[in-house]
Amino acid sequence: MISESDPPPDYSESGNIPTKSTELDELYPTGPQKGDEFSALRDEELIVADDELDSDISDNEPPYPNAVPPYLEEIPPRLVRDTYNFNESKFFKTSERILDDLRNDPFFFLSGFDFEQRLGEGILNEDTVYYAERLNGFIKNSAKKYQAQIPVSAFDPLNIAKPSELDDGRKLWTINGIITPSPQLTICKHPLFHFRIKIKGKGNTMHVKHKFYSFGDNQLLESDRNDLLLDIARIKSYTANASDPEQSYNNQVLLNSIPTVIDSANYICEVTGTILRIEVYPSIMNYDDLKHFEKEEIELRFSSFISQLPAEAADRLNVPSTLECLNTLFKVLKGPLTNLDTDDIKTLKPNNSPVLRLHLHLDLLPAKLFFRVINEELQPPRFSDLGEFKQVGYDYYLRVLTEVLYLGSIFSPTSEFFKQKTTFPTDMHPVFRILNEPDLSSQLQYWDKFQYVTALTTLSVCPYYSDKLIIDCYNTMTSINPDSTPELFDALTYCATSRQGNDLAMFVATLRSRGVVGFLELKSCFQKFGFDITNPEVAEHLTDEQLITAYKNNLIVSGSKYERSTFREALEKVGKFRESVKIREFLETEPFFDISEAYETLETDPSVDDDVLITAFQLKAEESSYYSSLYSRALMTIALQRKSLMLVSYIYSNLPQFSHFNPSVEEAYRFIGCDPYADDSSVVRIFQERAAKEVNIDFYELWICLKTIGETKKSKLIEGFLSSGVLDSRLLSIEKTPAGLNNIGNTCYLNSLLQYYFVIEPLRSLILDFNKTFANTNIETDTNYQVRRIGGRTIGYKETERSYQFMYQLRDLYDKLIHEDSRCVQPTRELAYLAFSPISDEVEFDDGKKEDDVQMEDAEPRTEVQTHGEVKVELVESAPTAETNKVTEPEETKMEVDEPVEETLDSPGFQTAATAKISADQIENALEIGRQQDVTECIENVLIQIESALEPSKLDSDNEQMDIVKELFYGKTKQTLVPVDPKTKEEVESATPRTKEERFLNLIVNIGDHPKDIYDALDTYFTEDLLQLDNEEVKRSLTITQLPNILQIQIQRVQFDRERLIPVKSIEPLPFEENLYMDRYMETTDQDLISRRKEVFMWKHEISELQERRRKLSQPNEHGLPLRDALESTRQFLQSQALNDIGLLIDSNVVEVLTEQIEKIDKELAEIKSEIERLQSLISGQFKHLTKIGYSVFAIFIHRGQASYGHYWIYIRDPKSNLYRKYNDEIVSEVTLEEVLNFSENNSATPYYLVFVKNELLDVIQPLKREVKPRGSADQTQ
8 A cells, every 4th residue: 555645754734634533433322521631633744645647657558668778878877975885785686576585584484383482584695596496496396376466445544645756856656565375265373464565766757777786774764764664762761751640651652553574675777766665563463363253163152152142142143154254353443543533542441342242252352453441431542642652652553454355355256345345456466566677567467477587586586587787787796796606607597598598698608618617516626625615605614725735635636637637627717716715826836636648648658858848838839828727737747757957947937827836935935844954965875865755745846945055055066966867976075975986907897796796785794894704614514505506506615715806806896986085986807807707717826925926017097187078998907096186106117926915904803805916807707708798797706706705504495595685686487388279379278387487686678679668578478479489379378477676677689680790789769767667577376466367368369460560461473573563563563654555455344453452452451450559559558557566766876888899887776866877987976867868869878778676675775885094094994
């Protein structure tokens, strides 16, 4: 209902007061005159109601009801005053959304409704995002619907009235109504609700679509608060004091008449300045009050009443109907509303009125309608007694009267009841007409057929909105509440997919391309990381660190590249939603999870050197700036995986996004884990050790810490290491680097071999501790000496004596390598002779000098240090005899052969090397023998002498001596021969396998088989093949039954060229990695491994057959042409012009047949090639998962040159610091991993002997063992 002239909320004026009616005389007889304390109403305060709307509304029908609403550029300047800051608004809604929220408010009030509990919270003052889904759930799942109804009645106080004019030229419309459940055919336990809508503005003459922004009560201007809100504080102040009981009663009436606001909201239109105020109140009469109008209660009341009457009087009475009872209540209510212009105080006399007693539960009147019992009469309140707030009480009665009329409309078969016509329309027509929006006709048409879809509710839109209007709503709502963008985008996406408009679809696509994500997708992203959220606010409780940690954990357990990409995509979306700089920086600098992805991104492979990788990155980055972060991440991934100083240095200098770590020098020391007083080389060593051993260490941050320390200390050593990856040995103190060995005369690989054995700590300790005295009585008395076998042969007295002397020579050399105050030491020629010459060559030793002994002279020293280029095979008798930077020695130094060797270990009782009676010719012959040997022969010669010098404390079943050498270097293989079926090549199950077990010192792989890597080479060594044996075909297999602690692999590179009759060295690369896994070659009962080996055997058999077929197809005929080429030549000849010139006709079928055969051969060769590649790929991947038995490389013997000449050195890895050193005779220098693992095609410096140690025994490899004694001090050991 719209009041004609509702005053402002302070209710300082009375209005809407009807004239006197005579209808209620029967209920309200004339009573006593009101005393002087009651002032009469002034006539000028009474305003007569009009049945029609103000002309400025009724005449303003929209000229184009279905026109597209104008947009900002088309609308007039906004009328709202600048004092409202719309950036401070809480949310935005359209008019349809506001009014629909009003009618559905009861769903939220009564959700889980319990009469004993308070009502729930409404949604008028809530953002649509937070209730849209719940609202649609209520609508979908509830049989009850709610309608907002504005009553239209012949009863004047309820008539539609004109707006009130305000002082500032604006108008104030007030619309009252009720919200009721439907359908409702009887008195319901669920209550109805009252609402009041106030609209303040100048009217929407331009038919603009209102953009309503929500503002709190405290955000309203004071003038707007006075016009729109009831001043409760002022009323309470007014009623605070009472001078007499009458005033106290009136104060209580006024306080109880104040409406209880259970939901309210203020909306201000940014465009027109219109202010919309909505309030919702509970019903005044509850079910306990209304149940007395139900049939059963009426009958009980009637029975009670007639039981007190005579029979003849009772017979004249009938049971009243509910409608009749409600009519009586309606008349009671009209009394205080209509008897305001008289001085009389009319009362009800129940004792004299059977109607009152039969129709009403009289307790209702004092309980809810403020009646007082005076002299057994019921006196109603008189609202004029409420002074300036009389409208508050008057409105209270109007609400009760509206409730009665609504109940009457339920029980009346027509709209004519209570002697007047009253209807309750649900179209909200008065409100829509006042707002006067461009889609008014659509609003009225669809209001009762409202579509409830979560997306539409969320966006505050209706199906008849245009694409542009929906987009405008989305933009407005996201600008006010950016945190709700995901839900709003979901709603927008739904609208785009459910409509035909192109504008909306294009807008959604544009937003998606900018990274906007919907809430459903965002929720899924959070759930991927284990966080279950129901709205974006929950996500705010998570920290970026928690999300990044969850992301990393999920990457670890992810099973595929695709799955990892989904996790990254999810984190990207979460980061954009949170506007997280931390997540964005993390994603821009995050290394790839899989190193292969990094190489694929840069379109390179692991064989590419660091400098080439940098070039590849630069080219990619220049091509596309959009993907530059992708390429940067790829480069960082490879840098961290390689732990490459060059790549990290480039990244630090050129990619600032990775420079987020800037430690102080104190933090740098702590991060590396060293003392601030540590010298430069110690800092670098700790850096190397941590980089090598700690898998999860952040190598980039570790590098930055080292750089920080280096710059602070201005260290040339650290600076050089950071740029080259190696320590400049010239800047290191002697005790920080291993000593080199002088070349004493072209001793080939001997220096490398001696350094190799030195780094193996158990063997080195054995040699350094060797101080035994050999006596012939040992052999004569100890049976083990007599029967022991080393390398399959017995060892005699002279061989044992020679071995003791060899151990003394080796011990003295190793002692110097540890204690010599020099960068290199010199092996003795006796040591070289004993190492190269077979143990069977007898050597005479003498502890004293004899005159007739042959003397052996060292040649005159050279003035220049010998270079390390290629060395001719001819024996060079002179060589430097001291360290590379030695001072000039005397021109001639002679050493007689039988002169005792200088004793460096002269402590009492320490056995020293005896003088070997060896001539210069013998030494020269021994060196020549060494040049003709391969390294394995020298290794066997050295090891057999070491073993011969050891006591035979333990013998194997074949009397082979078991000692530390066997434990370190020897393993066992098992050869098995099994007969196979001639056709299927399957093993004959009934056959008994023949087996043979043998020891091995090293495994030999042949480069002539062209293996693609070390595994391919070993596969050939351990291959299962077919042999003919004793007139039957057998399968031969070779497996390992016992692995050595140190695994040695010889690469056979020298082949004999039968045409040139000379040996030829192959420089074909044989790639290998730092780790080697031997699981696949072990003897086992694991059926899975056995089955895999059988598959490989069958695949290799297939490859062999395919290769044989390819050989036959490619085999040349007697004219040197393969079949295919012969056919092609024939075809070309038959098609040649020469035959045409001589008039020879060729049948075209012949040419076609030749073409078909050529194509058939080409196809078969292509299929053979493809199938071989497929089978080889299967073989390569067959055992990749077997990684339990692991070895790590630690020594690589290198030869540069050809078969008849060249130079030797060795690379030795220090497991402690994971660095490689190059032992090139007297020069020991650190080198990069790229130099060590250089598998380029034309590199003539090729590995020919590889040494691996079990992973669990890496600690036994200790290359750096230096305890330098100052020059001139006594050299003492033990």
